[in-house]
Amino acid sequence: MKLTLMGNEAIAYGLLHSNTKMVSGYPGTPSSEILTTVQKIKKDLPIYAQWATNEKVGFEVAYAGAIAGVNAAATMKQVGLNVASDALMSASFIGNKGAFVLIVADDPGFNSSQTEQDSREFARFARIPVLDPATPQEAYDFTKLASNISKRFEIPVMLRSVMRVSHSREIVEIEDNFEFNDNQGNFERDIPRWAAVPRAGRLKQAYEQIDRIEKIKEYNYNELIKPKIDKLRGTKNLIISSGAAYGYAKEVIDELGLDIDILKIDMPYPLPTDKLKELVKTYEKVLVVEETYPVMEEEIRSENVYGRMSNDMHLVDEMNKERVLESFKKVGFYNGDNIYQPVFSVENPKIRKPNLCPGCPHRDIYFSIKKVFRPKKSIYPSDIGCYTLGINLDAIDTVLCMGASVSMAHGFATADKNKTVIATIGDSTFFHSGVAPLINAVYQKAKFILVILDNSTTAMTGRQTTPERETNGEVDIKKVAQGCGAEVMEYFYKPDINETINFFKEVKKRYEEIDRPLVVVSRQYCVLDKERAKNFLPGIFATVDEDKCVACDVCTTQYVCPPMAYNERGKMEIDPLLCVGCGVCISGICPTDAFVPREEKGK
Numbered sequence: 001m002k003l004t005l006m007g008n009e010a011i012a013y014g015l016l017h018s019n020t021k022m023v024s025g026y027p028g029t030p031s032s033e034i035l036t037t038v039q040k041i042k043k044d045l046p047i048y049a050q051w052a053t054n055e056k057v058g059f060e061v062a063y064a065g066a067i068a069g070v071n072a073a074a075t076m077k078q079v080g081l082n083v084a085s086d087a088l089m090s091a092s093f094i095g096n097k098g099a100f101v102l103i104v105a106d107d108p109g110f111n112s113s114q115t116e117q118d119s120r121e122f123a124r125f126a127r128i129p130v131l132d133p134a135t136p137q138e139a140y141d142f143t144k145l146a147s148n149i150s151k152r153f154e155i156p157v158m159l160r161s162v163m164r165v166s167h168s169r170e171i172v173e174i175e176d177n178f179e180f181n182d183n184q185g186n187f188e189r190d191i192p193r194w195a196a197v198p199r200a201g202r203l204k205q206a207y208e209q210i211d212r213i214e215k216i217k218e219y220n221y222n223e224l225i226k227p228k229i230d231k232l233r234g235t236k237n238l239i240i241s242s243g244a245a246y247g248y249a250k251e252v253i254d255e256l257g258l259d260i261d262i263l264k265i266d267m268p269y270p271l272p273t274d275k276l277k278e279l280v281k282t283y284e285k286v287l288v289v290e291e292t293y294p295v296m297e298e299e300i301r302s303e304n305v306y307g308r309m310s311n312d313m314h315l316v317d318e319m320n321k322e323r324v325l326e327s328f329k330k331v332g333f334y335n336g337d338n339i340y341q342p343v344f345s346v347e348n349p350k351i352r353k354p355n356l357c358p359g360c361p362h363r364d365i366y367f368s369i370k371k372v373f374r375p376k377k378s379i380y381p382s383d384i385g386c387y388t389l390g391i392n393l394d395a396i397d398t399v400l401c402m403g404a405s406v407s408m409a410h411g412f413a414t415a416d417k418n419k420t421v422i423a424t425i426g427d428s429t430f431f432h433s434g435v436a437p438l439i440n441a442v443y444q445k446a447k448f449i450l451v452i453l454d455n456s457t458t459a460m461t462g463r464q465t466t467p468e469r470e471t472n473g474e475v476d477i478k479k480v481a482q483g484c485g486a487e488v489m490e491y492f493y494k495p496d497i498n499e500t501i502n503f504f505k506e507v508k509k510r511y512e513e514i515d516r517p518l519v520v521v522s523r524q525y526c527v528l529d530k531e532r533a534k535n536f537l538p539g540i541f542a543t544v545d546e547d548k549c550v551a552c553d554v555c556t557t558q559y560v561c562p563p564m565a566y567n568e569r570g571k572m573e574i575d576p577l578l579c580v581g582c583g584v585c586i587s588g589i590c591p592t593d594a595f596v597p598r599e600e601k602g603k
C-alpha cells in the first residue's frame, strides 16, 4: 500500500508493523509526531503509547517492556537522549529480550533545539548499533530493520533521524494487510542478567558487549555494506555518506554529472573499519559526507580520507548542496563555479523574531514580574518552552536546559545576595526536571521565587498532554510543590494587567516574610487551546487612538504583542487580523492610554 507520509509518520507505521507493543517518549521537535501518530493509527489495538514525564522515564518504561519480552520503543529528540543517557549506558550492557528501538531525532542547524549534537555519537559511546535513514521510505524500512536487529542480537538499536527526514514527506510503500500479533509479555527471572551489579556480573556483560558489537559489525558488512560495494564502478574518487546527507551528495553528483562512486552506509556504527579501510585504499580520494559530527570519518580515518576532520567540510549547521559542492571543490572533485545559491547563514539572517502568541497569558506574567521586580535588582533565570519567548520582553536572563531554571535560581540566589531571583518554568518542564532541584533548594534553604506557568499543556512541542491534565488534577502542581517543602501561592490569571501586577506585589510581600523558596503557580490555558481559551478571552479587540500615541515604544519593547506595529504616520497600529481580543493592552499597558476598544475609536 502506498501512503504519502511524513518521516515521523512512516516511523510510526514501522513500529506498528514490527509488532511494537509499547511506545513511550517525551515530546521534542523534530520527534514529537512519532508517538502522536502511533496513538492515532493504533486504533483499538492493545498498544501502550503514552507520553512520559521525561525521556529517562519514557526510556525505562519501554525498556522494561522489552526485558519482559514485548517489542518496545522510546522516542525523543536529541537533547532528550542526554536525559535518558544514564539508562541507555546501562541498557547496552544488559540488553533485551523483545526488540527495543530507541528513536532519536536530531536537529542539525539548531532549528528548534539548543544543540545540534549527533546522536550517532551516543550510539558509538554506548556501543549500540545505529541506523541512519535518508528518506521517509527508509524511515519506515529502517524502523522494521532496527526492530529485527534488536531482537536478533538482544540489544537496543538506535534509529537516528534528522529534521529533514522526520519532517519531509514522500510516497511511502508500507506493508499491506498487516495483522498485529498481540504477543504477551512474560518476564523471566534472570538476576545475573537483569540486575548485574558491579563487578563480576558487569565484567561478564562487558565482554559480551564487545563480542556482540563485533558480530553486528560483521552483519553490517555482509548484509548491508557488501552488496553496495559490489555495485560500485571503481571510479577514481569515492564518497562515503549516510542519512539525509547522502541525499544532498547524490543530487549534486547527479545534477553535475560527476563521475564519482558513492557508498551509502545505512548503519554508521558499528562499522567494519578494516574492510572499509581496504576499500578506501583502492580510491585516490575519499570524501565523507555526513551530519553532524565526523562519526564515520573518525572510524575510517586514513591519509586519503577527507571531510570535517581535514577541514574540508563546514563544521557547524545543516548540510546543503552548496556546502557539499564547496567541499567537492576543496578536495578537487569539481573545478567549476558553485552553481548552488547560499541558503540561510549566520551572515545573512533575515529572520522574524519568534514571539509569544497574541493573548498568551505568559506575556502578562513577564510584564508584571518586570514591573514589580525591577531588572536592575533581579535575576531572571528561565527554562525551555513557549515561555522562553519571554526573552523578547527582556524578562529572561538565562536559558540552559530543561529544569535548569530552578537549580540556577538556587545558584544565583547563593552567589548574589543583593538581587531577588525570579525564575520561570512551564508545567511540563517542571514535571520533566524541575521537581528534584526544588527539593534540593528547600533542603539547602535557598530563597528565590519560582513561577510555574501552568497552561495545562506542553505547548511548545504541539500541545501534548501533561500529568496534571491527564489525571484531572490528581497530580496537582500546587501539592507537588508543597510536598517539596516550598511555600506556594496560586494565581488564576485574568486578562487585566493591573490584576496580575497587583498579584505580584503580594508575591513580593510574602517573599520578604519567608525564608524558603516561594513557588507561584500561575494557572491559565494556552491561547491555542481553542476549547478552553474562549472562556478567558473577553473578546475586547483593541485599536489605537492615534492622538494619544506618543510613539514611546513601551508596547513594542515591553509588552510585544504581535499585532502591534508602527504605521507610516509613526503611530502604533493594531493588525485586526492578529488581535485575539484579550483586551490586556487596553487595561493598562500604554502610559498615555492610547489603546481603546475597537468600537470606541473616534469617540
Ligand SMILES: Cc1ncc(C[n+]2csc(CCOP(=O)(O)OP(=O)(O)O)c2C)c(N)n1
Pocket: 026, 027, 028, 029, 077, 079, 080, 081, 083, 114, 384, 385, 386, 387, 402, 425, 426, 427, 428, 429, 430, 453, 455, 457, 458, 459, 460, 461
Ligand atoms: C531534554 C529536552 N526534552 C525535550 C525538549 C523539547 N521541549 C522544549 S520545551 C518543552 C516543554 C514545554 O512545555 P511547558 O514546560 O509546559 O511550557 P509551554 O511550552 O507549555 O509554555 C519541550 C518538551 C527539550 N528542549 N529538551
Ligand code: SF4
Pocket: 544, 548, 549, 550, 551, 552, 553, 554, 555, 556, 572, 589, 590, 591, 592, 593, 594, 595
Ligand atoms: S505604548 Fe502607547 S504611546 Fe507608546 S507606542 Fe505604544 S500605543 Fe503609542
Ligand code: SF4
Pocket: 358, 359, 540, 541, 542, 561, 562, 563, 564, 574, 578, 579, 580, 581, 582, 583, 584, 585, 586
Ligand atoms: S487586545 Fe491588545 S494585547 Fe490583546 S491580542 Fe489584541 S493587541 Fe494584543
